[in-house]
Amino acid sequence: MRGAKILLESLKKEGVDTIFGYPGGVLLSLFDEIYNEKEIKFYLVRHEQGASHMADGYARSTGKVGVCLATSGPGATNLVTGIATAYMDSIPIVALTGQVATSHIGNDAFQEVDITGITRPIVKHNYLVRNSKDIPQIVKNAFHIASTGRPGPVLIDLPKDILAGEVESFVYPETPNLLGYKPKYEPNKMQIKKAVELIEKAKKPIVYIGGGVIASSAYEELLKFIEKIEAPVTTTLLGIGVVPYNHPLYLGMLGMHGTKYANYAIQESDLIIAIGARFDDRVTGDVKTFAPHADIIHIDIDPTSISKIIRVDIPIVGDAKNVLKDLLSEIKEKRHPEWIERIMQWKKQHPLTFSCAGEGLKPQMIVEKISELAGPDAIISTEVGQNQMWTAQFYKFTKPRKFLSSGGLGTMGYGFPAAIGAQVANPDKLVIDIAGDGSIQMNIQELATAVKYNLPVKVAILNNGWLGMVRQWQELFFGKRYSYTDISGSVDFVKIAEAYGAAGFKVEKEQNVEKVLKEAFNIKKPVLIDFHICGEENVWPMVPAGGSLHNMLEETELA
Amino acid sequence: MEKKKTISVMVENHPGVLARIAGLFSSRNFNIESLAVGETEDPATSRMTIVATGDELVLEQIIKQLNKLIDTLKVIDMSKEDYVERELALIKINTEDKNLTHLMHIIHIFKGKVLDTATDSLIVEITGNDDRINSFTQLVQTFGIKEMVRTGIVALTRSKKQKE
Numbered sequence: 001m002r003g004a005k006i007l008l009e010s011l012k013k014e015g016v017d018t019i020f021g022y023p024g025g026v027l028l029s030l031f032d033e034i035y036n037e038k039e040i041k042f043y044l045v046r047h048e049q050g051a052s053h054m055a056d057g058y059a060r061s062t063g064k065v066g067v068c069l070a071t072s073g074p075g076a077t078n079l080v081t082g083i084a085t086a087y088m089d090s091i092p093i094v095a096l097t098g099q100v101a102t103s104h105i106g107n108d109a110f111q112e113v114d115i116t117g118i119t120r121p122i123v124k125h126n127y128l129v130r131n132s133k134d135i136p137q138i139v140k141n142a143f144h145i146a147s148t149g150r151p152g153p154v155l156i157d158l159p160k161d162i163l164a165g166e167v168e169s170f171v172y173p174e175t176p177n178l179l180g181y182k183p184k185y186e187p188n189k190m191q192i193k194k195a196v197e198l199i200e201k202a203k204k205p206i207v208y209i210g211g212g213v214i215a216s217s218a219y220e221e222l223l224k225f226i227e228k229i230e231a232p233v234t235t236t237l238l239g240i241g242v243v244p245y246n247h248p249l250y251l252g253m254l255g256m257h258g259t260k261y262a263n264y265a266i267q268e269s270d271l272i273i274a275i276g277a278r279f280d281d282r283v284t285g286d287v288k289t290f291a292p293h294a295d296i297i298h299i300d301i302d303p304t305s306i307s308k309i310i311r312v313d314i315p316i317v318g319d320a321k322n323v324l325k326d327l328l329s330e331i332k333e334k335r336h337p338e339w340i341e342r343i344m345q346w347k348k349q350h351p352l353t354f355s356c357a358g359e360g361l362k363p364q365m366i367v368e369k370i371s372e373l374a375g376p377d378a379i380i381s382t383e384v385g386q387n388q389m390w391t392a393q394f395y396k397f398t399k400p401r402k403f404l405s406s407g408g409l410g411t412m413g414y415g416f417p418a419a420i421g422a423q424v425a426n427p428d429k430l431v432i433d434i435a436g437d438g439s440i441q442m443n444i445q446e447l448a449t450a451v452k453y454n455l456p457v458k459v460a461i462l463n464n465g466w467l468g469m470v471r472q473w474q475e476l477f478f479g480k481r482y483s484y485t486d487i488s489g490s491v492d493f494v495k496i497a498e499a500y501g502a503a504g505f506k507v508e509k510e511q512n513v514e515k516v517l518k519e520a521f522n523i524k525k526p527v528l529i530d531f532h533i534c535g536e537e538n539v540w541p542m543v544p545a546g547g548s549l550h551n552m553l554e555e556t557e558l559a
Numbered sequence: 560m561e562k563k564k565t566i567s568v569m570v571e572n573h574p575g576v577l578a579r580i581a582g583l584f585s586s587r588n589f590n591i592e593s594l595a596v597g598e599t600e601d602p603a604t605s606r607m608t609i610v611a612t613g614d615e616l617v618l619e620q621i622i623k624q625l626n627k628l629i630d631t632l633k634v635i636d637m638s639k640e641d642y643v644e645r646e647l648a649l650i651k652i653n654t655e656d657k658n659l660t661h662l663m664h665i666i667h668i669f670k671g672k673v674l675d676t677a678t679d680s681l682i683v684e685i686t687g688n689d690d691r692i693n694s695f696t697q698l699v700q701t702f703g704i705k706e707m708v709r710t711g712i713v714a715l716t717r718s719k720k721q722k723e
């Protein structure tokens with residue numbers, strides 16, 4: 001059996017049903033096998049970066065491992081942004097790359113790059129396969145590493161001769177052979193005890209959750225936990241969807257563009273229980289003034305996340321679900337009426353609002369409309385910038401794995417291919433990319449992929465004619481010197497959509513927003529909607545980079 | 560406060576594992592003072608002895624990050640153990656117009672070995688801990704050190720002594 005065939009058989013053993021990829025010279029024997037393949041559906045993309053984000057969107061929306069494939073050299077380097085995106089957000093993907101024949105490695109052969117070297121700092125692990133018969137064990141290991149512990153991307157580099165090489169028989173190993181890799185799922189009982197003591201003493205506790213709660217599917221336990229100890233809960237960008245937007249204890253997102261009440265609550269709290277979150281600088285602002293009165297309990301499956309940025313009082317290494325179960329069984333019910341009352345006051349005083357002085361549609365209103373019309377099962381991806389923050393702030397999520405957004409890396413061009421990946425994995429769901437006019441142009445070629453495979457993804461472009469988020473910073477911190485952020489009039493999106501065979505709409509009037517959205521959601525093919533929003537609308541409130549969470553800028557303060 | 564730590568890392572002897580460790584130190588902005596690598600009693604594993612510097616939080620991170628690498632089998636924080644450490648240095652010392660008796664005396668005190676002699680220089684082997692090698696180099700500074708190479712520290716934990 002050819003190495004290429006062994007690879008496909010191994011992938012099937014791991015339950016792979018989908019590969020996003022692009023061919024090239026060293027992959028010819030693999031593509032020759034894919035040609036006959038019935039069980040794995042292959043999606044030919046238009047740029048390998050697209051394939052990497054599709055695998056990511058597939059993974060985020062399902063919890064399964066996403067798979068992408070690219071040829072050696074430029075194909076492999078085109079995956080790098082997607083791999084880094086997945087790495088920063090702990091998303092399980094397996095990236096397969098072709099490599100020049102083993103006899104040529106190191107010779108600067110045609111289309112040779114040291115992709116294991118290039119990706120080393122942005123993968124959980126990677127492999128260069130040196131023998132065709134090693135393929136099954138390496139695939140087994142790769143999927144195990146990607147999907148267990150703190151998930152993350154794994155790359156397998158496959159030289160041409162390894163794919164073409166013959167192996168006598170195919171035997172798939174039952175277990176990975178990783179001697180030193182043992183993620184710790186069960187928390188230490190002593191630490192649980194200490195945490196319980198601290199929680200029972202706390203008067204102003206707050207729970208701060210991140211993507212780890214989703215990775216561990218700890219939704220139910222999390223809700224039981226916050227209700228049992230009556231603690232308000234705030235989330236990072238990646239934790240959005242775990243707690244329904246209308247839960248009485250929910251404070252929305254914290255940090256730079258978080259709600260005022262979430263940030264105030266953090267600053268005044270006497271105990272932070274961080275779960276599957278990592279104290280990113282977009283969350284903490286100035287670390288020195290972050291939560292000055294709070295003790296910190298930090299629950300994470302990755303010990304390196306703990307005490308990396310902020311020294312915590314009680315570290316608990318373990319899987320969020322297991323830790324929460326243990327905490328729930330140990331802890332007594334708690335009530336904090338005064339604390340909750342105080343927070344309710346803040347909620348009333350400082351709701352997220354919007355107003356727009358200039359001409360054009362209000363982007364927040366469009367997000368709210370989409371939210372209203374799309375229903376609770378719709379999957380929403382975003383690009384990066386203002387579009388992303390408005391979606392995080394105004395979209396009413398009620399379920400996890402419905403919000404796909406590049407948090408850690410902030411990758412413009414992520415949202416559209418991620419939406420395509422999610423649509424492939426969820427053929428019956430409505431999938432919408434909420435985009436900026438800048439970001440969408442970074443992977444717009446994937447319209448061809450969406451049309452080719454009949455994937456009815458919707459793209460709502462919040463077109464402000466600017467690289468909006470950068471312009472906002474220039475407005476606020478660089479005296480409105482708009483250096484190279486004006487991208488107005490650069491393209492006719494409706495024509496672009498039509499040229500690819502998708503449907504396109506332009507919306508300039510408020511009364512058409514709902515009508516066009518409804519129509520678009522009913523069209524069974526990809527649709528691009530170009531919403532002309534007011535150009536200089538900003539995202540509020542805002543903690544300036546490196547500022548303190550209790551000092552949030554608001555629109556009115558600047559007027 | 561800056562501290563120094565000797566860390567022993569047992570790793571699976573896979574290609575690229577040294578690059579992973581070195582890459583970790585550079586990408587995380589960790590300071591590494593020395594690194595010695597070699598096979599162990601089991602040819603499938605290598606042992607790296609790393610001397611790193613940093614404040615307590617950083618040193619803690621270094622140990623956790625080393626543990627996180629998939630190829631890592633075990634990380635031992637030597638400062639928490641009873642251990643012995645040694646380093647070997649080869650030093651080419653200038654002897655031209657110098658008092659050789661004095662030099663030989665110093666070498667003798669440090670239990671050094673002369674490995675090579677020439678008309679104008681000799682090569683000395685010194686083993687010891689970091690301090691010992693540093694004091695030796697200081698003492699022979701006046702002769703002039705032409706070249707020097709050090710292995711970096713290697714360390715092993717002591718076996719537990721049986722109670723009588």
Ligand SMILES: Cc1ncc(C[n+]2csc(CCOP(=O)(O)OP(=O)(O)O)c2C)c(N)n1
Nearest residue numbers: 385386387410412436437438439467468469
């Ligand atoms: C690949 C990439 N390049 C550059 C940036 C820096 N950046 C962050 S937001 C932004 C502007 C985004 O503009 P647009 O997509 O139009 O979204 P808006 O902020 O206007 O909603 C830029 C350039 C980035 N995040 N990603």
